[in-house]
Amino acid sequence: MAEREQTYHHGDLRAALVEEAAAMISEGGATSVTMRAIGGRLGVSRAAPYRHFPDKTALLVAVAVEGFRRLNQRLRGDGTGTPGSSVERLRHMGEQYVRFALENPAHYRLMYGREALARQDHPELRQAAGALLEHLVDVIRVHQQRGEIERKAPRSQAYVAWSAVHGLASLLIERQIDPNVDVDALIRQTTQTLLHGMRG
Amino acid sequence: MAEREQTYHHGDLRAALVEEAAAMISEGGATSVTMRAIGGRLGVSRAAPYRHFPDKTALLVAVAVEGFRRLNQRLRGDGTGTPGSSVERLRHMGEQYVRFALENPAHYRLMYGREALARQDHPELRQAAGALLEHLVDVIRVHQQRGEIERKAPRSQAYVAWSAVHGLASLLIERQIDPNVDVDALIRQTTQTLLHGMRG
DNA sequence: TGTGTATGTTGACGAGGTCAACATCCTGAG
DNA sequence: CTCAGGATGTTGACCTCGTCAACATACACA
Numbered sequence: 095m096a097e098r099e100q101t102y103h104h105g106d107l108r109a110a111l112v113e114e115a116a117a118m119i120s121e122g123g124a125t126s127v128t129m130r131a132i133g134g135r136l137g138v139s140r141a142a143p144y145r146h147f148p149d150k151t152a153l154l155v156a157v158a159v160e161g162f163r164r165l166n167q168r169l170r171g172d173g174t175g176t177p178g179s180s181v182e183r184l185r186h187m188g189e190q191y192v193r194f195a196l197e198n199p200a201h202y203r204l205m206y207g208r209e210a211l212a213r214q215d216h217p218e219l220r221q222a223a224g225a226l227l228e229h230l231v232d233v234i235r236v237h238q239q240r241g242e243i244e245r246k247a248p249r250s251q252a253y254v255a256w257s258a259v260h261g262l263a264s265l266l267i268e269r270q271i272d273p274n275v276d277v278d279a280l281i282r283q284t285t286q287t288l289l290h291g292m293r294g
Numbered sequence: 295m296a297e298r299e300q301t302y303h304h305g306d307l308r309a310a311l312v313e314e315a316a317a318m319i320s321e322g323g324a325t326s327v328t329m330r331a332i333g334g335r336l337g338v339s340r341a342a343p344y345r346h347f348p349d350k351t352a353l354l355v356a357v358a359v360e361g362f363r364r365l366n367q368r369l370r371g372d373g374t375g376t377p378g379s380s381v382e383r384l385r386h387m388g389e390q391y392v393r394f395a396l397e398n399p400a401h402y403r404l405m406y407g408r409e410a411l412a413r414q415d416h417p418e419l420r421q422a423a424g425a426l427l428e429h430l431v432d433v434i435r436v437h438q439q440r441g442e443i444e445r446k447a448p449r450s451q452a453y454v455a456w457s458a459v460h461g462l463a464s465l466l467i468e469r470q471i472d473p474n475v476d477v478d479a480l481i482r483q484t485t486q487t488l489l490h491g492m493r494g
Numbered sequence: 495t496g497t498g499t500a501t502g503t504t505g506a507c508g509a510g511g512t513c514a515a516c517a518t519c520c521t522g523a524g
Numbered sequence: 525c526t527c528a529g530g531a532t533g534t535t536g537a538c539c540t541c542g543t544c545a546a547c548a549t550a551c552a553c554a
Contacts, residue, residue: 103501103550129542139503141543146501150542207407208468215469223470246483253462253471254484261461262453268408269415270423271453283446284454291491303519303532329511339534341512346532350511 108146110136115157119200124154124207155216158205162222165194165205170229181242181289184233188259188285195263196277202267206260227252243292251292258288308346310336315357319400324354324407355416358405362422365394365405370429381442381489384433388459388485395463396477402467406460427452443492451492458488 104110114135118127129150130140147153169187195202204211211219230252238245262284265271271280304310314335318327329350330340347353369387395402404411411419430452438445462484465471471480 101550107501128540130540140541141504142502144502144543203408206464206468206470208403220469227470249472250475250480250483251487253465253475253480254458254487257461257465257484258454258458258488259461260465261457261459264406264464265453265457265460268406269420270406270427272449275450275453280450280453283450284457287451287454287491288458288487289491291487291489301519307532328509330509340510341535342533344512 104136104138104142107136107138107142111143111146111153112156112160115153116160116201119157119204120198123200124204127154151211154204154211155219157201158211159218159222161198161201161205162219162226165191166222166226166229168194169226180237180240184237185282185285185289187230187233188255188288189281191259192263192266192281192284195267199267202263206264227256230256243289244294254292255288258284304336304338304342307336307338307342311343311346311353312356312360315353316360316401319357319404320398323400324404327354351411354404354411355419357401358411359418359422361398361401361405362419362426365391366422366426366429368394369426380437380440384437385482385485385489387430387433388455388488389481391459392463392466392481392484395467399467402463406464427456430456443489444494454492455488458484 111132114132115127118132118135127150129143133140133142136142143150143153147156169190205219205223231248234243234248234251234255237243238248243251262281266277271277311332314332315327318332318335327350329343333340333342336342343350343353347356369390405419405423431448434443434448434451434455437443438448443451462481466477471477
């Protein structure tokens, strides 16, 4: 984060806004992101963001898209260096997914919360989430070809798998799950049950 | 909904507030619920709700709790009249769960969205969701005793099942799933995969 | 070297949550 | 039966927030 040095122009305010908003979300949730507050933190006026985003929602969408990008990267990157069987790798993917949500709860919530992002459609967001799904479909297709899981429509299976991990992540984040349970074990059981269910 | 007849006091404003807020949520989402708006619809001033709820969040929590009550009732009531095998009944429960969410998307979102309800803990909400979980645990326990699903810790299995249906409901509501897919089929496949995975 | 455009700033407005002071009603003790 | 005090509502005011319009500044390019 470069110093601002009292220059009238910021340099790359747009990127700074997205980064700072993400930080604020981590610290105090999406509601803590205020045009005035974010401006203050960046040494800029409250209306400055409007030169880069049509409204606050657009800024939040950008943050959410960035979140999907990171999650996607994490899931992809993980495939390469992972040892063990192929099924093991799929399970590992599920675990990484949930872990991302637990590490970035407010961000994850923003990514999926249609409410905070207004009812409107945001094609970029749709696309960012879509990229995630496509990757999952690809991986599932590979596993089908190896005969490790049943050969149903890969997209449907991807939806089922996505539902399971997203649901678990969501319940954990919203504290709907007894804090005394062993989270790691629960994650493992979820992915295991899922994979077993998909195996013919 | 009894007439108000210009009496100074409303009669049962608290109940009316919860009911009206729920209606407004269905119509325009949680953000459309405004102290001023809800007051207006009930022929009451903007500050009147504060005689019954400490703040807006408390009112929304009450609405969410009511939602859990209805969902719970739906899942319970459904068990009795359902024909077919025992596993069939469990699957039916999952389907009813998702269907409830699809029929009451904004309400369902409110029930699970920690963001809209502020970060604070709301024990009533926790309890309302807990009742749901307990019911699910009971049903799972019965199925275990009949040997229809593996005898793992019933609570863990309940969490896994809950995750799956909640995740699917959530993704559907947030329009993350291709609108061209056959929703009913997807619901069926999800519950089926889940049950298969839990069967030893 | 200007000048138009991109980028920032300030003032103002309207919406919304909430509190304080005041009004009205209802209920139970005497 | 009456009337005082609590319960329930109302109005005015304040603060925060998103956003727009009018104005200021800086940068890039002809």
